[in-house]
Amino acid sequence: MSAANPSISLESASYQIIDGIAVTAINNPPINAISAAVRRSLLAALKKAEEDGASLLMIYCEGNTYIAGADISEFGKPQDFPQLPDVVAAIENATIPVMVAMHGNALGGGLEIAMAGHYRSALSGTKLGLPEVKLGILPGSGGTQRLPRLVGAEKALAMILEGKSISGEEALQAGLIDRTLDGDLRESALSYARELVQANASTRRTGQLSVENPAPELFAAARAKQEKSRSQLLAPNYIIDLIEAATCSSIELGQKLERERFVECRASSGSQSLRHLFFAERTAAKPKGIGNDIPPRSIDRVAVIGAGTMGGGIAMCFATAGYAVTLVELSSDNLQRGLGVIQGNYQKAVDRGITQKTIAEEAFRRITGTTDIGNISDADLVVEATFESMDVKSDVFAKLDAICKPGAILATNTSYLDINEIASMTSRPQDVVGAHFFSPAHIMKLLEVVRSDKTAPDVIKTLMQVAKRIGKIPVTVGVCYGFVGNRMLQKYARQAQLLLIEGATPAQVDNAIKSWGMAMGPLSVADLAGLDIGYFSRRNQGIEVGSQPECSVPDELVDEKRLGRKTLAGFYGYDAVSGTQFEDDYVVEKIKSHSNRWGITRRAISDEEIVDRLILALVIEGIKILEEGVADRSSDIDVVYVNGYGFPRWRGGPMFYAETIGLETALQRIRQFQQQTLDDFWEPPTLLIKAAEQGSATLAIR
Template sequence: MPNTEKHPKSSPIGYEIKDGVALISIDNPPINAISAAVREGLLSSLDKAKNDNVSAVLLYCKGKTFIAGADITEFGKPQTSPTLPEVIAAIEEFAVPVMALLHGNALGGGLEIAMAAHYRCATATTKLGLPEVTLGLVPGSGGTQRLPRLVGAEKALAMISSGKPISATEALEHGLIDQIIESPSIDSALLHLREQIKNGAEIRRTGELLIPQTPDGFFAKKRLSIKPSGVLATSYILDLIELATKTNIDEGQQIERERFLECRSSAGSAALRHIFFAERSSAKLTGTAQSAIARPVEQVAIIGAGTMGGGIAMCFANADLPVTLVETAEANLSRGIAQIKMNYSQSMKRGLLSQEQVNDAIACIKPSLDYQDIANADLVIEATFENMEVKKEVFAKLVTVCKTDCILATNTSYLDIDTIAATTDRPQDVVGAHFFSPANIMKLLEVVRAEKTAPDVLKTIMEIGKRIGKVPVAVGVCHGFVGNRMLKGYARQAQLLLLEGCTPSQIDTAIQSWGMAMGPLAVGDLAGIDISYRSRRDQGIPSGSMAEFALPDALVESGRLGQKSGSGYYTYDQETRERSDDDSVITLASSIAQQWKIDRREIQDTEIIDRLTLALVNEGIRILDEGVAARPSDIDVVYVNGYGFPRWRGGPMYHAEKVGLKHILQKLRTLHKQTDDAFWEPAQLLIRLVEANRELSELNT
């Protein structure tokens, strides 16, 4: 009979002795997070094993995964004793062999615990990584010091600086684990452990290993490639790995811990943690939809095989969902399928997908010219040209073909979904599913709740969004929804700045230096200036009738459509695609400014940044006040995932709160007074919050 001792029922730690080996288990679902109770239980179990005079220790986790990270409920709080470094030290210094049995995910502190063990085995599907940098942190419990000792400095830097996990096969190849086992069974791990002991293998303490020599100049070269940002961890990771090559584990861990605590208290990490929680909150619906039961979705159809339709089809195919891709003309369908295959080919060349994965994905996509082929679809997404009449025509066909419980979604970027729904006899089944281009890459999915959208329809699209790897955010109906409505004011300020004296490169460089992925004018050229040009014509706005659109209207009408035509706000080199300011554009802006009696002047970068960011903030707060967005944090998720807003600034609403709502209000009032532009009139919600001395974050639910 095995000698068994159980911890109290409330403890997430199990302990028993089997044939002289202490089996220590962690059972803290869903991810076996390293909570205070787990740390305390592990240390207590190691003390028991020491007193029981066992021959070895096997550390493993119950459930679907090994330790997949920290307990997020403890984020931002002082860590209670015992700390994780104390637990890790106890494992590494243990007098008899300790083996970690890994399965599922071994991430963050979980991998740090595993690296402290003397041996590691893992199932073939295990993922191993240190993702702390995604929260603006460095590993804080020896990760930067032990990983280089196991895999070398170069591989350790690649893993820690990207935060991306590696497979068990790659981990075995680089020495992070000792063996791949077929299943996460205790017997398999014990067999491997006993083989190690029988063969007389010495206890291998990771902290005592020597790091293979790195190439001369390796760290100096890597340091030059680091881009400035508000995330301290980026440069600290490199420094700490270099430190590991020069010092002992104790000194390295001490400095690592200091850097970890410094990062944890930094503004950049706080913003990244905000987005981490915001993305989880955005997936939670409010109101009646919260408790609705999602409809099953096993068959999907996409109407339109253009850039968006093809990209959306790839999203579902990548998730192993059968997709019927419908077009009205053979040439359009062939072109769309060819583009899909080219996209997959490029992914394969970059090592993102294997040939087998590509073959499986393409096999999921069925091209069709017949609407009858989608009669059994559970979800149809219309992704045709952004024109109301075209979309009404498509939906008129769908209601005659699709089964009664099929969800009818539109990928419109701006159009009124209530109007589209009203053309059908089943408005409860109509919903917006606004993907972002390129749809197969961009993470954001705006799920647009129309007036009569049924709660279970909304719930279904939110869940399907997660299933295909998107970050779904539920929003309401208005022109442009959340993202594009805010973008309109942001882009308008860029246009006015051009007329008032800025060059395109000055505007784009200023806001990119602030942290945006691209400037508004470079984005316009990339997307095509003609898209917004056609949108204005569809809205009945005559060309050249508004100062803020007079320049792009004139550019389009002169054939400057953006990158695709070789020129737009910039001129592009035909071979390198490198952009440069064009004197003719600056001259044209000056001429239009004169026509509209706009005085040109020298403008500082600080004004550019203020006007662009305040445009986002003020409109975002208006959107919140109208109920188009449920939470301030939802707006942050939209802008970080869909519009290149820097994660380390936390999103426009988070940024506004950190700047100070009172300060934001003062700046808006100053701009309103200076310009007499109604756009700068402060949002009423902002005024109410300042008067009540409240914060935007208080509105998060």
Template structure:
């Protein structure tokens, strides 16, 4: 049973226990209401204490019930709250741990609240594009004051219980035995007349009008394309200006408007997608991960150093190997500088810097990796170099050690074949800067053992990465798709668009950086090397010559002070380049094309639909298990705007029928052969279905 009730000296103690987060799903809601009714009907009960099982009070409403009949099935969350408020006997909430969303809203309905020190209290709904729908925007301002409520609700950030001590939210904050403290309080207040309700309080602030004026401007500026923060503020403002029930009506209207919005659906898609990415169909909970006590990293360059920092941050010792002392010293110095910069910003204490550096063992000796449980190579992206490394690793690594490649495009099965233990080989593709970027593409080879996969997914959580599993193909999920995005960008230049127009259109759409500014940052020579390989391996794949032309004159990007744009020393600003404009104009003439006006809408459609079409092929081939995995790769690794949900979700919002019609229109234009639709896209579009439905 998710809800259990016991009697302690006339106090009914109700514990709801629904792992992992004690969410208020239907069974919990029903059990709570029935337990309250039973307590009120029992003459032996003087008061009621309610608490969560385990270490968490409640993570709130069951988000899996959103947009389903189950969410509103009686008793719904509002019914639970009403039952608590209507109790004729005092109800004391024993907040035994984190109380978020509906969890805090339920607690606010009680007559009294006791919390354990360190419990986090918050209303994070804004982070998934909605507002608190259980009266939180009306009760929290009455309990903690207008300013604190605005800060908590609009940011979605939780606050520790001890920081809210002294407000009307908490009657007591205790160090331990919160249920015992709540039972003691319940005994004190039993039979003492009218029961206090948060809804009857007035919202407090010394200058509410002035504060709200400032808050409106601040929230509007920070909200950007997200509608939820302003809707939250509107509902909170109603708590000050309107009677309680009228304020609830404002909150409800805002909730309904948001929960059906594309932005909210996109954020919920990302929320669920990130969690679903960690679940692999044929790797169940019975597959136990291997223990990772020590990690080895080969290469102390930018990538190797960043990878190492992830493990050092998690308290895992790292042995980092280089071939030359100068490169090793430079890499270790960069790691220390990164940590010291964090300390200067107050993000780390000086002793934490030394603790992390103390876990790092730099060496020139390859044999030093013999005791590592996981070894990750971050060497030059060339198959011959990888072969040398993996043959050496195979000779010295202990049995059961996981051997991982940070390759971004190369065949992991070929790399595994360089060893006598292909079952222990896996791809771990970090994104630069590796100590910052959330995404980790986990590349599963044909012979990769299930427990290796389980281990890598588990260690990804330890180092706070979002791991997405990919099958083996050239470029895996992210880089395979971005190649088609880049090809369309090049074709647009051939037809007369400028790099700055394409970048501005994509940045207006919501990308953090357009394709040409991104190329300058990453290094245009990297793409050039890949294209040279493509010209040999895939001679039928056509590219614009524009990127090759700028590389031929040494325009490799920011590192050379010139790429698609010009750069000044110490200045990362991208300035339009006359030289590039001349190169592109000549290329258009040489192709025999007439320069034409291209709309921003066409730019966005061509680049984003190219991503979705290649994503469909990746799904067809089983390289990605589900469309949401592709979206998570793009949301966490490629700067795709989160409020649009990722390329696959965005294509769904446009409608696959409409996407296919546009692609067929583009197929009648320049380089139309690049618009051959993926069979899966055609099948879904014609059936009126979606990638993510």
């Protein structure tokens, strides 16, 4: 029987002596984040263990996880003593052996604490990693110096640069941990601790280990890869430098340099942007007005109407996440074609090493095809993904109303159409919601959850939770033409078209905004999507062909059957064999002729003006969306644009970017464009004027 002393309570931990072993359990729910109280508790436990003459200090965590990272409430703020490097140094330099037992997620500073320990163990299934690079920073408490000493420079580079976690089993094989545990964490860890004591385990200090000399080309190749990625963040190249330093300098010198680089990265605009998005994505998952007291509906069976590109991708999302999916198509030929595409997509994922063959096969087997819509009467959630036509969707929803069981959620994957009108086709508008997936649906992360005037709160909450399960980043938005993302995209694209008429070329517009950081230029995006999409959208809005300067060029291109990449001709030309894009003199001359037609004298336009007009167009429309209540928060808009439209993460989103350059500066530039263009679009929104005049740093509506 174990000899145990009564447990002593510390600030965020407990302390107890069992068989001469000091056992401290951190308890800082929900994720045992490294708050100031946790840091103080760890130092207090170590000091007491040494004073008590314990043979070993065992550190573990209560709850569902080991330390899963820093306390996010302290991000960007001065930290109270002790800071994490103080704790890490104290653990490594302890006079008694320290053993750390991990479970759940051992991430960031939590793993840095563990690496300072003299022995490390983890339950099977534990995930270990240093994901700081995802926030534009780097490990700041010895992570770049201790990890290569444990797993080697090559493995450390891969883990820290990618910010991905590894399993406990992989960690054992790599040398990051010494033992995998099974069963009850505390008892299994205590058993290992007793083994160490019996073997007279020493204080084996990670910082005293040397790094095996890596291949000479390792760091050069890593730097070349970063150069190719066009990263605008400081952290990646600093990480390479620091791991290289670990191979040839002492732990003291390496940690000093690491801390300097960490502080520099933390203060950088890129890291501030990524930290903004970190919070924004978590906040977006909590729609305003829907409290914790509202229970979600149970979703087990899912139906998808339409086996085309979008419907097939949506079916994959659900099947991959473990849902049973019924896929409905009108004809057997279309159904089999759609199932074939889905199967091909899964095979591509296997070929690229994205998923395992058995997992892909299991997911595909969860999809059942049918041409009888009556077979979905037992579905808990139906996602309609038919042609973007109000007549088509209204007909589908009238049928769903008659077929589906009471309480089933009826979702429409529409990009523009009025959800209120679609809901009115049913006797249950409270169950109707928009679910705007982005193409390709099985890859793109964003999901706009569109709340109609009558959508029930539990429907929104359910869809937000389902979105998380299928790997999406959901944002709740209101009803308007194009919702948040596509409504803003229209204004962005309009400026691109006007810049062409005023003097720019397609390549100049696209290259300017790509150099600024966007994944693609607006004209390349239009070609990729198909110019006919915008063409028919304008017709649906009642805009006559060629009736406006901003759409006269693309309208004529469509009339000439230049639809973009799919016809090898649009704003650009495309090589028939390689698909390589090139600027087409024919289009450039056509643009000039349209300038003459509208009486516009072409002029030289700077890249700076191109960028400002495109991005500030997003800002203006985003502010209008905020004013109208279509979006709950300005940060929700940033989440939409970063995850759905190629806006660079390291700039934080269009609304955050406006706040970064200063709202007064943004207002001044908008007023300049108002005077220059005499375009009513550049009338500054009231919210922006008030925020700038009051010296506000944010666009939040209070």
